[in-house]
Amino acid sequence: MNEGTAVALPKPSVWSExxxxxxxxxxxxxxxxxxxxxxxxxxxxxxxxTTEAGIFTLANFQDFFTDxxxxxxxMNSMLLGVGTVITTSIIGIAIAFLLLRYDxxxxxLFSYLTIIPMIMPPLVGVMGFVFIMGRAGTVNIIxxxxxxxxxxxxxxxxxxxxxxxxxxxxxxxxxLSIVDAMGKISPSLDExxxxxxxxxxxxxxxxxxxxxxxxxVSGALLVFIWTFADFATPLVVGISDLLASQAYLNIVxxxxxxxxxxxxxxxxxxxxxxxxFLIIAKKYVSxxxxxxxxxxxxxxxxxxxxxxxxxxxxxxxxxxxxFIPYLGLALDSFGRGWALTPFPVKYTLQYxxxxxxxxxxxxxxxxxxxxxxxxxxxxxGVPIAWVMSRTRLPGRGVLDSLTTLILALPGTGIGIAYxxxxxxxxxxxxxxxxGMWIVIPVVLAVRxxxxxxxxxxxxxxxxxxxxxExxxxxxxxxARTFKDVTLPLIWKGVLVGSLYSFILALQEASATLxxxxxxxxxxxxxxxxxxxxxxxxxxxxxxxxxxxxxAACLFIINRMAGSKMGGVFG
Amino acid sequence: xxxxxxxxxxxxxGFFCLSGIGFSQxxxxxxxxxxxxxxxVHDPALKAFAAFVKKKYNVDLKTSAMPQGTPVAYGxxxxxxxxxxxxxxxxxxxxxxxxxxxxxxxxxxxxPKAMWDEIPATIGKPIxxxxxxxxxxxxxxxLEPYGLIYQPTLLKxxxxxxxxxxxxxNPKLKGQIAQCTPDRSSSSHASYEVILAMYGWEKxxxxxxxxxxxxxxxxxxxRDVPSVVSKGEFAVxxxxxSYMAFAEVLGGYDVMFVYPKNAYVTPExxxxxxxxxxPKAAHAFVEFLLTEEGQRIFMERGLYPIxxxxxxxxxxxxxxxxxxxxxxxxxxxxxxxxxxxxxxxxAGEKKRNEEVNAYFRKEIAEKHKxxxxx
Numbered sequence: 001m002n003e004g005t006a007v008a009l010p011k012p013s014v015w016s017e018x019x020x021x022x023x024x025x026x027x028x029x030x031x032x033x034x035x036x037x038x039x040x041x042x043x044x045x046x047x048x049x050t051t052e053a054g055i056f057t058l059a060n061f062q063d064f065f066t067d068x069x070x071x072x073x074x075m076n077s078m079l080l081g082v083g084t085v086i087t088t089s090i091i092g093i094a095i096a097f098l099l100l101r102y103d104x105x106x107x108x109l110f111s112y113l114t115i116i117p118m119i120m121p122p123l124v125g126v127m128g129f130v131f132i133m134g135r136a137g138t139v140n141i142i143x144x145x146x147x148x149x150x151x152x153x154x155x156x157x158x159x160x161x162x163x164x165x166x167x168x169x170x171x172x173x174x175x176l177s178i179v180d181a182m183g184k185i186s187p188s189l190d191e192x193x194x195x196x197x198x199x200x201x202x203x204x205x206x207x208x209x210x211x212x213x214x215x216x217v218s219g220a221l222l223v224f225i226w227t228f229a230d231f232a233t234p235l236v237v238g239i240s241d242l243l244a245s246q247a248y249l250n251i252v253x254x255x256x257x258x259x260x261x262x263x264x265x266x267x268x269x270x271x272x273x274x275x276x277f278l279i280i281a282k283k284y285v286s287x288x289x290x291x292x293x294x295x296x297x298x299x300x301x302x303x304x305x306x307x308x309x310x311x312x313x314x315x316x317x318x319x320x321x322x323f324i325p326y327l328g329l330a331l332d333s334f335g336r337g338w339a340l341t342p343f344p345v346k347y348t349l350q351y352x353x354x355x356x357x358x359x360x361x362x363x364x365x366x367x368x369x370x371x372x373x374x375x376x377x378x379x380x381g382v383p384i385a386w387v388m389s390r391t392r393l394p395g396r397g398v399l400d401s402l403t404t405l406i407l408a409l410p411g412t413g414i415g416i417a418y419x420x421x422x423x424x425x426x427x428x429x430x431x432x433x434x435g436m437w438i439v440i441p442v443v444l445a446v447r448x449x450x451x452x453x454x455x456x457x458x459x460x461x462x463x464x465x466x467x468x469e470x471x472x473x474x475x476x477x478x479a480r481t482f483k484d485v486t487l488p489l490i491w492k493g494v495l496v497g498s499l500y501s502f503i504l505a506l507q508e509a510s511a512t513l514x515x516x517x518x519x520x521x522x523x524x525x526x527x528x529x530x531x532x533x534x535x536x537x538x539x540x541x542x543x544x545x546x547x548x549x550x551a552a553c554l555f556i557i558n559r560m561a562g563s564k565m566g567g568v569f570g
Numbered sequence: 571x572x573x574x575x576x577x578x579x580x581x582x583x584g585f586f587c588l589s590g591i592g593f594s595q596x597x598x599x600x601x602x603x604x605x606x607x608x609x610x611v612h613d614p615a616l617k618a619f620a621a622f623v624k625k626k627y628n629v630d631l632k633t634s635a636m637p638q639g640t641p642v643a644y645g646x647x648x649x650x651x652x653x654x655x656x657x658x659x660x661x662x663x664x665x666x667x668x669x670x671x672x673x674x675x676x677x678x679x680x681x682p683k684a685m686w687d688e689i690p691a692t693i694g695k696p697i698x699x700x701x702x703x704x705x706x707x708x709x710x711x712x713l714e715p716y717g718l719i720y721q722p723t724l725l726k727x728x729x730x731x732x733x734x735x736x737x738x739x740n741p742k743l744k745g746q747i748a749q750c751t752p753d754r755s756s757s758s759h760a761s762y763e764v765i766l767a768m769y770g771w772e773k774x775x776x777x778x779x780x781x782x783x784x785x786x787x788x789x790x791x792x793r794d795v796p797s798v799v800s801k802g803e804f805a806v807x808x809x810x811x812s813y814m815a816f817a818e819v820l821g822g823y824d825v826m827f828v829y830p831k832n833a834y835v836t837p838e839x840x841x842x843x844x845x846x847x848x849p850k851a852a853h854a855f856v857e858f859l860l861t862e863e864g865q866r867i868f869m870e871r872g873l874y875p876i877x878x879x880x881x882x883x884x885x886x887x888x889x890x891x892x893x894x895x896x897x898x899x900x901x902x903x904x905x906x907x908x909x910x911x912x913x914x915x916x917a918g919e920k921k922r923n924e925e926v927n928a929y930f931r932k933e934i935a936e937k938h939k940x941x942x943x944x
Contacts, residue, residue: 135804256924340802517655518635518656530609534817535610
């Protein structure tokens with residue numbers, strides 16, 4: 001824990017330079033982290049290491065590690081995570097290389113389209129796949145009706161189905177991380193290598209690989225954790241022997257106290273694993289890597305016509321696969337009574353009417369809570385970024401680690417930690433926090449904070465310190481300098497980071513599903529409720545609206561940030 | 571920096587103060603339901619109730635439902651420890667309601683005596699299933715069989731007919747059956763108990779293992795079963811409440827329902843939670859559902875009246891008539907012989923419940939991959 005202070009080398013003047021307001025602000029940030037991140041996690045660990053009566057025990061973990069079923073779930077989760085990292089790496093890196101290094105028609109369009117698959121709220125992605133590739137999905141029906149296939153091909157039901165869904169959903173994360181990392185390699189390095197005769201594989205090994213490793217590792221970590229924490233996708237295809245699914249299923253049943261406890265223990269194990277992975281990857285994913293941040297214009301090679309066709313064909317193929325869920329969702333949200341035909345026979349708007357006009361609360365709550373969470377993200381995240389890039393305050397290293405830790409924490413774990421931590425009223429309050437809607441925007445803010453921090457931090461690094469010093473030398477206060485000099489220069493970065501926080505808050509459905517309060521459901525919760533309530537069409541319609549919202553935000557980001565958008569994920 | 575920091579500090583603190591003051595107060599123009607009864611029925615019931623409240627009291631009632639499976643809802647209520655976030659618990663088996671009443675978590679039902687007396691004490695032979703609590707802590711609201719649902723086109727393609735339980739073991743149905751696990755769904759659990767009561771423990775599990783060998787998917791929620799069948803992903807669904815199956819028909823899908831011999835019939839019990847945030851709305855809701863207006867909501871959605879007084883009837887082509895056709899002519903469960911072998915005294919025990927779930931998990935869930943290969 002003291003690592004941060006050691007790095008910061010606190011001089012006595014650090015504190016004396018600060019005004020009371022600054023200290024209060026810094027304290028508020030810390031209070032936010034302690035109350036809404038550290039305390040819930042400690043509570044989760046406390047619960048998993050104690051009996052119902054509060055006595056320390058290791059029996060819970062012993063139960064876990066001696067139960068063949070849970071061990072198999074752990075194994076499956078690891079395999080699935082690693083599998084997804086491998087598949088997304090292959091696709092993600094190939095796309096990143098094509099987009100970054102080569103010129104071909106439609107490159108700009110492809111670079112926008114290839115990030116779209118990231119917008120896929122949980123549950124609806126796999127639903128969309130099942131509509132098209134399920135046992136009675138479009139593909140199998142066409143094969144059976146026109147090509148004499150006897151038994152439907154099982155694309156979806158099983159771990160391979162989960163792998164398919166996760167891969168096509170998450171490869172953009174990998175692409176973004178690699179694009180970002182490669183964007184930082186100066187072409188002069190490339191040229192230097194080539195001038196001394198290093199080409200091809202050799203150049204890749206000596207220059208490209210080491211320099212892109214940090215970006216790649218952080219992308220891989222994100223993909224791994226994402227898959228690891230997803231419980232909705234496996235459930236749709238009938239898989240429940242995964243850690244996240246077991247955590248969720250055990251928690252949402254309260255009858256069997258032993259199973260409930262196991263749910264808490266599994267969540268704790270998931271959090272511990274996430275922290276372990278983070279420590280392993282730590283030297284790559286630290287925010288400090290951005291010290292070398294400078295985007296250089298990369299000269300793109302023109303491809304031969306044949307290679308151009310190949311590149312376009314490859315991208316189009318991946319995109320068609322990745323857009324399958326969108327097609328399935330669109331068809332099912334407009335189609336009535338669609339079964340055993342390649343496409344719906346009857347079309348209707350009734351589902352949209354029901355989810356958007358009759359009960360507009362889902363959309364309103366989603367926008368409201370995600371909006372509030374972004375306000376919190378900015379209120380907490382911008383100062384953090386500022387503290388990390390402009391001050392030598394003690395503890396800023398720890399802030400950095402905590403922000404990175406959030407990225408690695410599985411949402412199910414946070415949700416369960418909150419359930420345990422805030423079930424009794426906090427001091428000075430009459431109601432328990434988990435009974436109040438404010439807990440939703442708060443947990444969203446905590447989970448999506450890193451994107452705002454990273455977006456802001458990246459832009460702060462580009463603003464040279466001398467601008468601010470110039471302003472200060474003519475008598476401007478720190479606050480005035482920030483407002484008049486720094487803010488105009490970084491607002492784009494803040495906005496891009498915040499929009500990412502916003503999109504991802506809109507799509508959050510692991511912590512919020514566990515913490516939902518009746519009457520305050522968001523769209524993702526609505527999707528889940530409609531789905532488990534059997535109104536699959538309504539779920540699809542709500543998912544469709546959510547995707548459109550996400551795509552619109554992404555379009556704005558794309559316009560504003562151009563190639564820099566990878567920065568927030570790094 | 572100073573002003574900026576103060577603003578942040580105030581903003582962060584403001585959130586907590588605001589939330590503490592503004593949202594802790596409960597108001598009687600709200601009503602929250604926790605229920606395993608799916609949206610297909612609870613949604614229209616809540617809407618009709620809100621309209622009724624508007625007409626009678628001129629109050630704009632805000633309603634909301636927490637859709638939870640029966641075991642989950644039960645556990646949630648216990649977890650609330652007498653400070654519930656919902657007003658009424660609706661649906662599942664009477665035995666769980668008895669357990670809640672024993673823990674002092676329920677209020678007595680307060681409906682007019684005539685209304686209470688109209689509801690028969692039990693239904694079914696040789697064992698009568700209670701339709702209301704003799705102590706008055708819960709009351710049945712409607713009758714609902716847990717039956718079988720199938721996709722006619724797919725069945726025809728497979729050359730299979732479904733009339734009763736044993737047709738499910740037809741080898742042609744391999745991989746075509748969808749069911750929910752008994753530890754996650756009370757309809758599934760009750761149906762497992764029916765099988766165990768019919769065949770005995772040993773042979774019953776034998777039968778259920780064969781069923782598992784034909785099962786293509788164990789869903790996590792019982793409502794997923796009719797969904798996957800209506801889409802044609804799987805041909806037959808087991809232990810499906812009649813209204814869930816009928817909801818698929820109303821949704822435009824082509825599915826059929828079978829009420830097999832001795833299938834469990836639930837009265838969908840309802841109880842007001844002790845310490846409910848909106849007790850008046852809660853008691854009014856119970857009473858409303860037992861009026862003719864309330865019972866009509868059920869009859870139009872594939873459910874059956876709780877008293878012999880009403881019959882499912884409507885204009886030709888109406889939803890009520892469609893529901894009658896859908897279940898091959900049933901208008902009231904008091905018109906037909908209702909067989910029941912499910913004994914609440916045996917199956918209702920907590921220990922027995924866990925025994926069945928544990929056996930299922932060990933012998934069926936964990937071995938499912940091997941079972942389907944046979």
